[in-house]
Amino acid sequence: MPPQTSAEGPSAEPRRPTVLVVDDDPDIRLALEMILKYEDFEVWTAKDARDALGRLDEEQASGRRADVVLSDVKMPGMDGLELLAELRSRPGAPQVVMISGHADIATAVEAVRKGAADFLEKPLEQNRVVVSLRSAMRQGRLTRENAGLRRALGDQWDLVGESATWRAVVDQVKRLAAVDAPVLLTGENGTGKEVVARNLHLLGPRSDGPFVPVNCAAIPSELIESELFGHEKGSFTGAHERRVGHFEAADGGTLFLDEIGDMPLAAQATVLRALETHEVTRVGGSSPKRVNIRVVAATNADLAQAVEDGRFRMDLFYRLNVVPLRLPPLRERPDDVAVLAHSFLERQARRLGRAALTLDEDARALLRTLDFPGNVRQLKNLLDGASVFAEGDRLTRADIEGVLANGPGLAAPRTSTTTVTADGEDPFDAPTFEEFKNLSEAAFFRRKLVENEGNVKRTAENLGMQRSHLYKKLDRYGLKD
Incomplete structure (x- = not known):
């Protein structure tokens, strides 16, 4: 043979x-x-x-x-x-x-x-x-x-952008990656908090260790300690086997606590103790286990206000807020819209095994006029949808408008570069920062109420706020019916 x-x-x-x-x-x-x-x-x-x-x-x-x-x-x-x-x-x-x-x-x-x-x-x-x-x-x-x-996956977590605003963020990320200290990422939904968290991990000395993301808002309150710290077999109904928690799974690497502002108060106390002692005890267990982790937390909520309202522990806030880093919304970095769009279309092409679509000039101009309340994530979703309509190798203005016309909650045209209050006042004319902040915040909540047809519950959900916190804001600015 x-x-x-x-x-x-x-x-x-x-x-x-x-x-x-x-x-x-x-x-x-x-x-x-x-x-x-x-x-x-x-x-x-x-x-x-x-x-x-x-x-x-x-x-x-x-x-x-x-x-x-x-x-x-x-x-x-x-x-x-x-x-x-x-x-x-x-x-x-x-x-x-x-x-x-x-x-x-x-x-x-x-x-x-x-x-x-x-x-x-x-x-x-x-x-x-x-x-x-x-x-x-x-x-x-x-x-x-x-x-x-x-x-192979690296470009999925690239910090894409060329604006001065974004370059300043990237510079901070590179410096913070080498510092093994807790970082608190703040910013609106869709601004790229997980992307930044992964870069803090990949660019730092723990890059060979695990990166464990945890969405604190998605875990039921009765299960959060089991999810974070693990449990022993038989420790509660349904605990059919021993389970390692997220803290143990992240040993030697980075634990990313996303939506930390939604963590129940009872769990916050246990998390604080784990961060201070570097030890965790599984639910139903008696022997603490040492863990060596770096914690990066993220939130779109105002944690300082949550502390004031009694919804977040002050000691945990200071423990997590060792190095704060704010991520700017997309409207503060409009020069990055075209760069991000090109990057998303390139990734989509690799994923689908085809040539990348390019934006024509009219499509590029349209994107610059749009406001993206969902930020970078919303831009990506808009392009994914528009690509379905595309014919040939170019993405046109009509392709994007086809998505905008058929989907509520997508990018809406920006009406002005300034914010004017109901009384016609421009916050930028305010004589002090405090008055500017109050005028801007009042205009923001008024606009969001209009967008949600006066529904306070839906407004709070879309803003990622507790309803009680939103009611206090509305009462403060006289926006209640």
Whole structure:
């Protein structure tokens, strides 16, 4: 029978996992080489760290790489820990397992802290070595897969925009990513709070850890502690098995608490304690578990007002508001509308496997005249809908108007660049900031009431406010019927 072939030619044997053994003792190198070859590893050897780096560079030039480096700690010249540090500084470096005949706890802790996958003490036990190497290989494979996935999905979380307003936000995000402190993101719905939260994670030192988003508004109040902290089997009706909570799942990474303003007061106290002690206890459990997380919270509500109203704990507010970051609504960055539109159309094209649509001049001009109360998210939805009407490779004004004419709640034309009160006063003429704020806020709530036909409940829901809070505002500005 002829040999099997593929599109790449005759079939070849699968690549064997490769281990580079680094030890200044030739007897140990030989023993490890024999053991690992028997276990079907390909084995390279080096007599010291410099020799190891040279071998890796030589093999890389030939398109080959080691999966794991198995290195002694004590070696002349550059020792094993220095080799580990050098390897960790290289992109796509192999996993490293350290071995030592003079092992102590401090050395092992330092090796793991610097990125070693494992630490083995001499005399080496054959099964333990093989298990450790295979575990390190799995860890390396997952790391490469995660990196590839982040690259593939990266543009989904790009901070798109060229306006000075948005560039200032991006600069802040880049600085804050390196600071492992809680961040509170504020802004209207659709301004990109989750995108910013993910960038704080991906650009920071925790990028290899998990990013766990939690919509606090979507969790029923009776289940929120179970969702956040987990539960033990049988701890309540329906708890058929043990469950890990979001805090534990985010260990080593970032926990994103979205819509934090909607979290019930009872749960706020438990969250505060977890943030202060870095420990969580599952519902029905008795043993606290340490967690190492960075918290990024987000809200479209006025948390300071919620504290004043007694709906949000002051101590939790200050705990989360260590670094506040406000995201501007789209109306404050109109120069970014066309840039965002181009980015959305490019992503849509990749998702559908077709050429990207382009905006014609009339469509671009129309988008600049529209007000987007739903901000960036609403712009994306508008373009997704308009693309359905598009013929050919261009998105026209008529395509966009077709969506606007058939969908309530979509972008509405901007009538003016200023806000005028019912008495004809322009807030920008106010002599003090306090009067400007009051006039603007009153005009805002008056307009939203008109848009919702005077329905206070619907207005509160659309604004993401508690109805009681909205009633207080209406009473303050004399807007009640």
